[in-house]
Amino acid sequence: MRFPLRGRELVALEDVNLRIADQEFCCIVGPSGCGKTTFLRILAGLERQTAGELHLEVTDPARPLSAMVFQEQSVFPWMTVEENVGYGLRMRGVHATVRRGVVAHYLEKVGLTQFAKAYPYQLSGGMKxxxxxxxAFATAPQILLMDEPFAAVDEQTRALLQEELLRVWESDRKTVVYITHSIDEALVLGDRVLVMSARPGHIKAEIPVTLPRPRSVYELKSTPEFAELVAKVWEPLRQEVLGSFSAMARAS
Known part of the structure; x- marks a missing residue:
């Protein structure tokens, strides 16, 4: 993936070659600026790759191919919580009765039933x-794309959101591609962790997460197996982070 920048060409991604399985929870970590978000935007159709091929298998033409959850809070401020959750369904023309049932189901899953009539300004960042x-889940996408969705909340809220995401995903398994800067988060959530190199980004390492499911965030982090996996992810990631620091120092 190449972008024009100040009269020259910036290569954001290069030789990214991977396959993501149906219903897999795939987490991607990498140094800042390595192209993680660009890769996710290509999957979402928000950017067009300048070279290479992307194949997305459509398993159900009646369902949207993908939905994306951004790092920035993206709820509509003029809509209530239930209107926000049902927005995608309404745009697809889903009947109001069916829509109300789906919205109620997912509000219960994420613990927001009591706030269905609330507006975003009445909610905390974690609740938004x-x-x-x-x-995202309510629209029943075939692929769920998540770009550091919990990065802006405090550690305690992040752990609770991770627990809720795991619970929803366990009951309604979708293919998930999840971008994060946190090794712990990637291992708590994922079936596999991909480590991206410094720019131009490519897949430097692939670590299967063999931890059993269902998972409890805090219990999992206290196990020796979790510590071993952290070390496996950190070693290739550390090399790339140091490399990106060196590149920035040379550029300055």
Whole structure:
């Protein structure tokens, strides 16, 4: 993936070659600026790759191919929580009765039933992200794309949101591609962790997450197996982070 920048060409991604299985929870980590978000935007159809091929298998033409949850809170401020969660369904022309049932189901899943009539300004940051997650699941996408959705909340809220995401995903398994800067988060959530190199980004390492499901965030982090996996991810990631620091120092 190449972008024009100040009269020259910036190569954001290069030789990214991978396959993501149906219903897999795939997490991607990498140094800042390595192209993680660009890769996700290509999957979402928000950017067009400048070279290479992308194949997305459509398993159900009646369902949207993908839905995306962003790092920034993306709920509509003029809509209530239930209207936000049901927005995608309304745009698809889903009957109001069916829509209300789906919305109620996912509001219950993320613990927002009591806030169905509330507006975003009445919610905390974590609650707004719960609403975003519920909206994404409610549209029944074949692929769920998540770009650091919990990065802006505090650690305690992040752990609770991770637990809720795991619970929803366990009951309604979708293919998920999840971008994060947190090794812990990637291992808590994922079936597999991909480590991206510094720019131009490519897949540097692939670590299967063999931890059993269902998972409890805090219990999992206290196990020796979790610590071993952290080390496996950190070693290739550390090399790339140091490399990106060196590149920035040379550029300055």
């Amino acid at each position: 992200q719960r609403a975003s997650v519920a909206r």
